[in-house]
Amino acid sequence: MSFLSVFKKKKMTASDNRAPSYSSGAGKGKSGLADTRAAIDELSKVVKDTPEAVEIYLALGNLYRSQGEIERAAQIRNSLIVRPGLAPAIKARALYELGRDFSRGGFLDRAVSAFEKAREIVGDSPEILTELAELAAGGREFEKAAAYYSKLNQPVQEAHYLARLAEDYNSEGEYALANRTLRKAIDVSESSVESWLLVLTRMKQEGALDKFKKKFNIALAKVPKHLRFVLIEGVLAESLVFGETPLQKKEPDNDRSYPFYEVMVEEISQADPDVIMQYYGARLLQLCGKQEEAGVWLEKTLMLNQNFWLARLELFNLAQDQQQLTSSFKNQLDFFVNVAKKVQRFTCSSCGLKRDRIFFNCPRCRSWHSISFRKELNQ
Numbered sequence: 001m002s003f004l005s006v007f008k009k010k011k012m013t014a015s016d017n018r019a020p021s022y023s024s025g026a027g028k029g030k031s032g033l034a035d036t037r038a039a040i041d042e043l044s045k046v047v048k049d050t051p052e053a054v055e056i057y058l059a060l061g062n063l064y065r066s067q068g069e070i071e072r073a074a075q076i077r078n079s080l081i082v083r084p085g086l087a088p089a090i091k092a093r094a095l096y097e098l099g100r101d102f103s104r105g106g107f108l109d110r111a112v113s114a115f116e117k118a119r120e121i122v123g124d125s126p127e128i129l130t131e132l133a134e135l136a137a138g139g140r141e142f143e144k145a146a147a148y149y150s151k152l153n154q155p156v157q158e159a160h161y162l163a164r165l166a167e168d169y170n171s172e173g174e175y176a177l178a179n180r181t182l183r184k185a186i187d188v189s190e191s192s193v194e195s196w197l198l199v200l201t202r203m204k205q206e207g208a209l210d211k212f213k214k215k216f217n218i219a220l221a222k223v224p225k226h227l228r229f230v231l232i233e234g235v236l237a238e239s240l241v242f243g244e245t246p247l248q249k250k251e252p253d254n255d256r257s258y259p260f261y262e263v264m265v266e267e268i269s270q271a272d273p274d275v276i277m278q279y280y281g282a283r284l285l286q287l288c289g290k291q292e293e294a295g296v297w298l299e300k301t302l303m304l305n306q307n308f309w310l311a312r313l314e315l316f317n318l319a320q321d322q323q324q325l326t327s328s329f330k331n332q333l334d335f336f337v338n339v340a341k342k343v344q345r346f347t348c349s350s351c352g353l354k355r356d357r358i359f360f361n362c363p364r365c366r367s368w369h370s371i372s373f374r375k376e377l378n379q
């Protein structure tokens with residue numbers, strides 16, 4: 001049972017965490033702060049034994065926090081925490097909110113210490129472990145974050161942070177350690193798209209074509225159907241899947257990549273027909289310079305979904321090369337094609353965020369694996 005359930009109203013709103021659009025508090029002067037302190041002190045004496053009153057009192061702290069007034073919010077928690085004879089559950093709750101205040105204010109060490117103190121009282125509550133996991137992840141302590149998610153029994157998140165740990169090992173040249181960590185990630189969650197992606201990227205870098213083909217086949221079977229395109233998008237981007245490197249590389253692909261693209265096309269053609277994979281097959285063929293074959297794949301894509309705008313755009317591009325166009329007409333056309341190409345191809349199925357880079361954890365709503373490919377423009 002959640003330790004927050006000792007209070008009637010346990011639901012916290014996302015707006016608690018959101019940054020305020022303006023900053024207040026700073027301009028109110030020292031006497032204002034002293035008055036608040038005195039009022040907070042009086043209130044804390046009155047409310048300390050009544051859970052309902054404590055709830056309202058802590059909500060006041062949350063209100064300050066949401067306004068960016070971290071100091072006042074923390075005062076509210078501290079004034080409760082120091083009361084002698086305070087019920088342990090209430091103390092834990094105040095410490096938990098104090099941890100969230102510090103976390104929100106960027107005082108990460110103090111946040112961890114408050115959460116750990118709350119944990120000493122109520123044990124491994126999911127709310128506290130989640131906060132600690134997010135703090136560890138934010139501080140790039142991926143091993144620690146994975147361990148917290150393991151305690152929380154959230155394998156998707158655990159595997160994600162193991163994959164990121166493996167990526168760190170790779171960049172340090174610790175390849176054996178990286179491989180072991182990736183194997184562990186796949187053991188934890190065999191559908192972990194980010195782990196498979198790192199396995200494939202590594203094999204492509206090593207030039208291990210046969211191994212790559214086998215693993216790509218397995219990955220296609222294990223990764224959820226709606227996320228399979230992430231594997232191809234990621235392989236095309238070549239690693240740094242978690243970094244800030246733009247995914248659409250400017251320079252043309254080299255000859256070394258073509259055999260890998262060809263075996264991917266082979267595997268895709270043997271899997272269930274799927275409009276997005278069909279489109280990616282065409283894209284891989286285009287990269288290998290096989291324009292005619294790509295055209296056939298694009299036609300098939302449109303047969304599966306006639307509103308699939310990107311397939312239409314690529315077919316239009318292919319057809320354009322065969323037309324005699326005046327330079328002015330071609331200029332106008334290029335303009336529209338370029339605008340269309342800038343449309344962001346991915347969206348978060350939870351909150352609708354649109355992006356042109358793959359993501360595993362939505363940067364806006366924090367949903368996991370909610371990325372989807374925009375098959376139609378109104379998506």
Ligand SMILES: [Zn+2]
Pocket residue numbers: 348349350351352353362363364365366367370
């Ligand atoms: Zn989202």
